[in-house]
Amino acid sequence: MTCGAPLDVRDKVSDSGWREAPRLRDMTEFRFSASTCQVEGELVPVAEINLNPQDGVYFEHHVLLWKDESVPLSSLKTAGGMKRTLGGMPHIVTVANGPGRVAFSRDSPGELVVLPLHPGMELDVREHAFLLASHSIQYSFVRIKGLSNLLHGGSGMFMDRFITAQYPGLLMLHGNGNVLERTLRPGEKIMVEPGGFLYKDSTVGMQAVQMPLRTGLLGQHRMFLAEMTGPGRVGIQSMYVHHHASE
């Protein structure tokens, strides 16, 4: 499995260690399982999947841009339907099976993040950020724990969790703006604007922390940031709805 990243460009790493997600070139094509994915466009990129008969992908229904007439759609059984609805997550996750072509995009300028998952990996993703995942990846969700995290964390009530068991799989996200990734050492901390959080390894702890700042006239607004604690990867997006001021 490949990820389509250009190999003839240098890694772009900032002085503090954030690595830019490789920007996929227009019309880049890469393989996963027995299928292929081609990335089209650069401002609001489209992922066009050519599905092999034994492959399938699942996604939130509103990211489906177009599909071949012959591609069958079904729904993925997800646990906790009512909780998901209350949490603002999609109640039904849609599945497309091969053979045929199907294409996806989210309606915001940004980047596609291609994350090949090897067996035994667990990745947490901000809700409504995942574009598609291959059928070999298990999909669940985790409730964000702690009242402070729920009220001030800015990441909603739930995060999507993607787990690979014995087979590898492909996960694609859409990040708004530019996407940057950093690997935290055990115990290393970083404070992130909650709206900028995109994904993390499940080993990375996330906790909303109140900053000693006021952001309103009479001090009635408080500022919260997400404290991420390693070990593991953290991905952020540079365009976001900011959440860290609350009354």
Next chain:
Amino acid sequence: MNTYVCRYCRQPSDPSATTCPMCGAPVDIRDSVSDSGWVEQPPIRDMTRIQFGQSHCQIAGTTVPVAEFTLAAPDFIYFSHHVLLWTDPQAQLSNMSLRGGWKRMMAGMPLIMVEGRGPGHIALSDNHAGEVIALPLQRGQRMWVREHRFLCATGNIRYDWEATNIWYDTGEDSQHQDIHYPMGQYGDIFTAQDQHGLVLLHSPGNTFIRDLRQGESLLIQPSALLYRDVSVHAHLHLEYPRNMGFAFWHARWSYHKIWVRLTGPGRVAVQSVYQPPEDSEAIRNTSYTTVYRW
């Protein structure tokens, strides 16, 4: 003696570098100038560093660029809290109060700035696809910037604000009066105090710069103005097309075009993303205005 001046930031710069160390603009490319004299500001290249004091800023990304500061202990920056993307736990954040809090709040301007002190890293980004524009200011130099375009400034830059004095009102009578500020109610003024400093702006879309000669004037969309030298004057200009369409039958409506007239001398910069005023009600009163009826 170094006589090379960067075309974009107008500061003495290094002609042998690939990017201007003061503003980050690439200098190893050909200028892109329109026939009418607008110079396209080239986007700052990914991972370019801009030096200030003992610290530097690195620009990461090109769609919605991030300004990542590596702050040395004596240096600090200030910014509005909603542009903070991430920070090291060891960087110190505190409040920086501004004068005129009530007026600022009523005008929708940031009420309280956050001060970020080194040593440590702080990264900022705005929420629109566009470019980061670096404006290095020499000691004593001032610059007018349209509200909400400010990303951050170094600690030695003084931040003031003043009314734009560009407004018009609509409405049937004084009880239903709506006052409009097409360029915002207030503008930001940045001044380098005892030494040179750096102001970063976020410009949605692309950015174009032009130098106006003494007395030369230009009409622009009010919300497209990004920054201007304080020597450039601005006032409202109204144009009424010859064909009034269906508006003639009711005095409440009128077809007009709302501009800001900029008059040199000085440098002006515009952004390519803007919101044109959509109001079509008749204008009753205005700030100082020039009018042209076709």
